[in-house]
Amino acid sequence: MIQVTNLKKSFGSLQVLKGIDVHIHEKEVVVVIGPSGSGKSTFLRCLNLLEDFDEGDIVVDGFHLKDPKTDLNKVREEVGMVFQRFNLFPHMTVLDNITLAPMKVRKWSKEKATEKAMQLLAKVGLQDKAHVYPDSLSGGQAQRVAIARALAMEPKVMLFDEPTSALDPEMVGEVLAVMKQLAKEGMTMVVVTHEMGFAREVGDRVLFMDGGVIVEEGTPQQIFDTPQHERTKSFLSKVL
Amino acid sequence: MDFRFSIIVEYAPFFLKGVLWTIGLSLVGIFFGTILGLAIGLGKMVQNRLVRLPFDWYVHFFRGTPLFVQILLIHFGVMPIFTAQPNPLVSGAISLSLNAAAYIAEIFRAGIQSIDRGQMEAARSLGMTHVQAMRYIILPQAIKRMIPPLGNEFIVLIKDSSLAAIIAAPELMYWGRAMQGQYYRVWEPYLTVALIYLVLTLSLSKLLHRLERRYDA
Numbered sequence: 011m012i013q014v015t016n017l018k019k020s021f022g023s024l025q026v027l028k029g030i031d032v033h034i035h036e037k038e039v040v041v042v043i044g045p046s047g048s049g050k051s052t053f054l055r056c057l058n059l060l061e062d063f064d065e066g067d068i069v070v071d072g073f074h075l076k077d078p079k080t081d082l083n084k085v086r087e088e089v090g091m092v093f094q095r096f097n098l099f100p101h102m103t104v105l106d107n108i109t110l111a112p113m114k115v116r117k118w119s120k121e122k123a124t125e126k127a128m129q130l131l132a133k134v135g136l137q138d139k140a141h142v143y144p145d146s147l148s149g150g151q152a153q154r155v156a157i158a159r160a161l162a163m164e165p166k167v168m169l170f171d172e173p174t175s176a177l178d179p180e181m182v183g184e185v186l187a188v189m190k191q192l193a194k195e196g197m198t199m200v201v202v203t204h205e206m207g208f209a210r211e212v213g214d215r216v217l218f219m220d221g222g223v224i225v226e227e228g229t230p231q232q233i234f235d236t237p238q239h240e241r242t243k244s245f246l247s248k249v250l
Numbered sequence: 251m252d253f254r255f256s257i258i259v260e261y262a263p264f265f266l267k268g269v270l271w272t273i274g275l276s277l278v279g280i281f282f283g284t285i286l287g288l289a290i291g292l293g294k295m296v297q298n299r300l301v302r303l304p305f306d307w308y309v310h311f312f313r314g315t316p317l318f319v320q321i322l323l324i325h326f327g328v329m330p331i332f333t334a335q336p337n338p339l340v341s342g343a344i345s346l347s348l349n350a351a352a353y354i355a356e357i358f359r360a361g362i363q364s365i366d367r368g369q370m371e372a373a374r375s376l377g378m379t380h381v382q383a384m385r386y387i388i389l390p391q392a393i394k395r396m397i398p399p400l401g402n403e404f405i406v407l408i409k410d411s412s413l414a415a416i417i418a419a420p421e422l423m424y425w426g427r428a429m430q431g432q433y434y435r436v437w438e439p440y441l442t443v444a445l446i447y448l449v450l451t452l453s454l455s456k457l458l459h460r461l462e463r464r465y466d467a
Binding site: 115159 | 366368369371372373374375376377378379382386387390391394
């Protein structure tokens with residue numbers, strides 16, 4: 011589904027990605043962990059080219075992102091993204107937040123988009139919030155709406171950029187529950203997170219990143235129970 | 251203090267004509283200043299520094315020098331290049347538009363750039379084009395924030411149009427000075443003129459206030 015080869019990226023003179031190689035399969039849930047500044051968010055943002063990269067290649071669903079002939083907007087239609095800070099559109103109701111892209115990008119009718127949106131709101135447990143504005147939502151509710159908004163485009167892959175880091179602790183669970191459900195339904199997911207419990211329980215594969223490289227990868231059992239590298243051990247000893 | 255209402259009544263037709271020109275100058279300035287300001291504001295947001303440079307300097311020049319000087323330069327310096335007999339109203343309108351554009355460009359740029367980057371990223375991540383993201387996500391939020399400073403600029407523009415009197419554009423202030431020159435009186439012409447400007451700016455600010463409230467709903 012996503013093939014990343016020798017991905018390199020610098021901000022000015024600071025190289026944040028120093029050659030990433032990874033293949034993400036269909037229906038796989040890949041969890042990326044690592045200390046802040048390890049490049050994990052930048053890596054994720056390269057996958058839909060929100061962040062441009064300098065070297066290497068990324069192929070998403072058969073599209074080479076760096077190929078000038080690739081229509082990035084078409085790629086992004088298939089790659090949903092959920093942000094740390096939700097980024098809901100504050101001037102629109104929850105329903106309009108969800109239906110806008112399907113109507114303007116996928117050219118769905120208003121009826122079809124609304125029907126889909128209401129289904130998704132039911133799925134994340136927020137049907138009653140369809141007509142309110144985002145500023146009246148709690149953080150957990152806002153993030154669930156953001157997930158519904160991304161899902162409304164019926165993407166093939168979902169990217170999550172620290173989706174629970176901006177939430178009060180008591181709201182983390184409701185967002186993780188939605189993500190678990192999504193994983194169970196077979197969605198291909200790449201999740202950058204500090205939620206080690208989620209990584210262990212839901213991840214098919216865990217990537218540990220540090221200093222712009224993937225230091226170690228493996229099943230959650232391998233990474234959490236029998237880490238091989240010193241850096242992995244030292245990181246895990248601090249967060250577990 | 252004797253206050254001669256009779257000479258105000260005598261000048262009323264001139265003040266009426268003058269106020270119409272003042273309104274006309276202001277509307278032209280608002281209209282062309284906004285269009286030009288939008289273009290310059292967009293130019294200032296271009297990534298390429300070389301492309302941005304002339305737009306930056308346009309704003310530097312028109313914000314950094316007095317409008318008074320600009321009017322004189324345009325009327326006596328620039329306009330004679332194109333026509334032997336520059337019309338002071340045209341020179342005034344051009345000066346006001348060019349000057350307002352510099353301020354309006356900054357208002358546009360600040361309004362658009364004040365919107366959180368995450369909004370554009372969220373829109374693009376959903377597959378929207380840059381134009382769609384601007385149209386449906388960024389501009390609706392930015393315009394709401396631009397209304398108060400734009401209103402401010404329009405009010406300044408009405409008042410600044412009085413500077414066109416110096417090149418004998420027959421707007422409101424011109425007739426105030428004419429009346430002063432004819433009767434050697436201070437209070438009657440200048441208080442009358444001040445009062446009329448006040449009515450104009452208060453009306454506009456009332457109008458803008460309504461607009462702001464409508465956008466807030």
